Amino acid sequence: MFADLAPRIDRLRAGGHPVGLGTILVGSDGASEGYIRMKMERAESMRMASPHIHLGDHASQSEVIDAIGRMNSDPEVTGLLVQHPTPPQIDFDAALLAIDPDKDVDGLHPLNMGRLALGMAGPVPCTPAGIEALLAHYEIPVSGGEVCILGRGTTLGRPLALLLTQKRPTANAAVTVVHTGVPDWPEYTRRADIVVAAAGVPGILRPEHIKPGSVVVGGGVRYEGRKVLPDVDEECAEVAGWITPKIGGVGPTTIAMLFKNCVEAAERLAGLR
Numbered sequence: 001m002f003a004d005l006a007p008r009i010d011r012l013r014a015g016g017h018p019v020g021l022g023t024i025l026v027g028s029d030g031a032s033e034g035y036i037r038m039k040m041e042r043a044e045s046m047r048m049a050s051p052h053i054h055l056g057d058h059a060s061q062s063e064v065i066d067a068i069g070r071m072n073s074d075p076e077v078t079g080l081l082v083q084h085p086t087p088p089q090i091d092f093d094a095a096l097l098a099i100d101p102d103k104d105v106d107g108l109h110p111l112n113m114g115r116l117a118l119g120m121a122g123p124v125p126c127t128p129a130g131i132e133a134l135l136a137h138y139e140i141p142v143s144g145g146e147v148c149i150l151g152r153g154t155t156l157g158r159p160l161a162l163l164l165t166q167k168r169p170t171a172n173a174a175v176t177v178v179h180t181g182v183p184d185w186p187e188y189t190r191r192a193d194i195v196v197a198a199a200g201v202p203g204i205l206r207p208e209h210i211k212p213g214s215v216v217v218g219g220g221v222r223y224e225g226r227k228v229l230p231d232v233d234e235e236c237a238e239v240a241g242w243i244t245p246k247i248g249g250v251g252p253t254t255i256a257m258l259f260k261n262c263v264e265a266a267e268r269l270a271g272l273r
């Protein structure tokens with residue numbers, strides 16, 4: 001993905017068109033600081049601008065909205081994200097609404113969720129988009145198959161269901177979404193060809209919940225300090241035919257999609273798409 005993006009960034013720069021990832025961090029959460037640093041370093045290594053605003057732990061909602069406004073109107077910023085989670089006094093949904101939808105690299109603005117639901121072009125939420133790309137890259141058949149997603153959250157389960165039911169060869173699946181309202185959810189995961197764990201409950205998906213030889217994608221994780229606890233019990237590897245790595249599973253593809261969204265936004269602004 002990054003190899004594909006590099007010449008596109010060069011083309012933009014050569015044409016005098018800006019391409020940059022703007023980031024806003026509120027507070028001093030160690031993990032979030034690490035994620036932002038990693039994204040900025042990646043942007044710099046891709047020869048992209050990486051304007052950053054860091055607000056303190058006690059920043060107000062209006063300071064956050066003001067920072068978003070400055071990034072929205074900065075021509076260097078073609079893609080923008082506010083790192084989640086934000087401190088409790090911040091209304092993250094309201095912040096999301098303030099982001100220019102065409103710069104929304106996380107693809108989480110309601111307008112972009114609407115575009116996804118309607119099959120219109122626009123930035124797609126990064127973790128779901130990365131999962132579709134991952135399955136396509138490993139030539140795992142999705143079209144016509146049964147996919148069961150454990151979790152209906154807005155960053156992963158729900159947009160992934162919208163994506164994998166779209167009519168194209170790398171999607172086109174029969175998708176079931178299960179959650180806490182479906183107590184017998186293992187009945188559904190056990191019959192699926194592909195199971196995506198998107199609950200954020202460590203070890204929730206166990207070997208007895210999956211069909212032998214099926215594909216298991218671990219998306220959900222819980223952070224406890226520096227520890228990352230995945231949804232997928234490691235014994236699933238004994239039963240699955242194909243499984244994402246225990247740690248870092250869909251992290252790299254999520255980042256790749258963030259940069260894809262950022263470059264595509266720059267191309268749209270430059271009139272190249």
Ligand SMILES: NC(=O)c1ccc[n+]([C@@H]2O[C@H](COP(=O)([O-])OP(=O)(O)OC[C@H]3O[C@@H](n4cnc5c(N)ncnc54)[C@H](OP(=O)(O)O)[C@@H]3O)[C@@H](O)[C@H]2O)c1
Nearest residue numbers: 127151152153154155156157179180198199200220221254
């Ligand atoms: N690796 C990455 O880069 C990446 C990126 C994004 C998200 N994630 C992870 O993906 C996970 C999902 O995130 P999200 O924001 O989409 O979702 P979320 O808002 O955290 O929601 C979790 C979903 O899981 C369901 N769930 C929780 N416990 C369950 C249980 N015991 N049985 C059945 N269903 C259960 C919930 O059901 P209800 O709706 O009924 O409450 C909910 O739909 C999180 O762990 C997040 O950290 C990872």
